[in-house]
Amino acid sequence: MPVFGTLVVVGPGLIGSSVLRRAKARGDLAQRLIAVDSSEQVCARVRELGIADEATTDITTAVAQADCVMLCVPVGAMGAVAATVVPAMKSGAVLTDVGSTKVSVIEAITPSLRADIAYVPAHPMAGTEFSGPDAGLANLFEDRWCLLTPLACTTAQSLHDIRSLWERCGARLREMTPSHHDRVCAIVSHLPHLLAFTICGTADHLAAETRSEVLDFAASGFRDFTRIAASDPIMWRDIFLANKTALLEMLGRFMEDAKAMGRAIEEDDTAYIVSRIEEGRAIRKSLQENRQA
Numbered sequence: 001m002p003v004f005g006t007l008v009v010v011g012p013g014l015i016g017s018s019v020l021r022r023a024k025a026r027g028d029l030a031q032r033l034i035a036v037d038s039s040e041q042v043c044a045r046v047r048e049l050g051i052a053d054e055a056t057t058d059i060t061t062a063v064a065q066a067d068c069v070m071l072c073v074p075v076g077a078m079g080a081v082a083a084t085v086v087p088a089m090k091s092g093a094v095l096t097d098v099g100s101t102k103v104s105v106i107e108a109i110t111p112s113l114r115a116d117i118a119y120v121p122a123h124p125m126a127g128t129e130f131s132g133p134d135a136g137l138a139n140l141f142e143d144r145w146c147l148l149t150p151l152a153c154t155t156a157q158s159l160h161d162i163r164s165l166w167e168r169c170g171a172r173l174r175e176m177t178p179s180h181h182d183r184v185c186a187i188v189s190h191l192p193h194l195l196a197f198t199i200c201g202t203a204d205h206l207a208a209e210t211r212s213e214v215l216d217f218a219a220s221g222f223r224d225f226t227r228i229a230a231s232d233p234i235m236w237r238d239i240f241l242a243n244k245t246a247l248l249e250m251l252g253r254f255m256e257d258a259k260a261m262g263r264a265i266e267e268d269d270t271a272y273i274v275s276r277i278e279e280g281r282a283i284r285k286s287l288q289e290n291r292q293a
């Protein structure tokens with residue numbers, strides 16, 4: 001029995017097209033799948049890939065048919081898209097989003113909400129450095145967390161249905177408050193991306209300054225940073241600005257710890273250096289035991 005009659009995915013890029021692929025492959029997420037994108041090129045590609053029953057730029061006509069609308073656009077676009085989508089939705093339908101930040105997305109969407117529309121904010125903690133409809137994978141969410149931040153306007157039925165949808169995508173679910181979500185994601189996702197973009201920039205500037213070949217010798221540790229640094233600039237600009245408070249708090253904490261490591265190196269404090277490295281190894285081991293690495 002499908003969770004929804006008609007599921008409309010707005011923004012069938014990496015995340016949206018992964019949900020569509022999973023829905024097509026299983027057949028029990030929704031009876032009918034509609035993809036909506038502001039780009040006709042993206043719609044044409046979705047048609048070629050055959051991952052939705054319909055792909056259109058006509059957002060209001062599409063969402064009027066929806067039992068569930070899933071917003072998969074960059075976080076900075078969520079508010080404007082919701083302002084177009086919500087007035088056109090039918091009574092009793094469910095609105096959900098997959099944005100990487102929750103407090104600011106909820107703030108942006110809330111002014112558009114209606115009493116007869118349930119809203120379930122969600123965030124699948126899975127992805128890659130690639131974007132667009134070609135990048136999606138039916139198994140992207142398998143064994144990955146999907147974080148839900150239910151609100152007063154999240155009915156029990158809508159929460160149940162969105163939980164079922166993500167469970168059928170293979171995700172593990174956890175509920176938390178939006179502000180807790182943003183602090184957690186600031187440290188485990190947003191700060192690592194900030195560090196990756198920064199270290200690649202620093203190395204590139206050094207190479208330019210010294211007119212040397214430093215990057216030719218990039219070892220695997222540096223290469224791991226470059227994978228993350230290849231992520232979409234608009235998406236990450238939006239995330240950094242949308243999660244400014246929590247991200248700056250975590251950046252401050254990180255800089256303190258980095259300075260302490262610098263001092264330990266300066267002072268030949270071997271015990272401190274080894275204890276921090278051991279902490280890192282222990283985290284890696286515990287993640288591998290939980291199949292998340």
Ligand SMILES: NC(=O)C1=CN([C@@H]2O[C@H](COP(=O)(O)OP(=O)(O)OC[C@H]3O[C@@H](n4cnc5c(N)ncnc54)[C@H](O)[C@@H]3O)[C@@H](O)[C@H]2O)C=CC1
Binds near residue numbers: 010013125
């Ligand atoms: N990339 C990742 O690894 C993850 C991303 N997210 C979140 O998922 C959302 C989507 O990210 P991706 O799938 O990576 O992006 P993407 O760039 O692959 O896809 C976004 C799609 O939205 C469309 N779009 C942009 N503005 C629009 C508008 N105003 N109306 C209609 N369509 C519009 C674009 O044309 C594009 O097809 C973002 O909010 C992101 O924070 C969540 C988890 C992981």
Ligand SMILES: O=C(O)C(=O)Cc1ccc(O)cc1
Binds near residue numbers: 099100125128129189
């Ligand atoms: O590619 C990676 O390593 C990621 O970390 C993907 C990712 C990007 C954004 C999210 O909100 C969640 C996951």
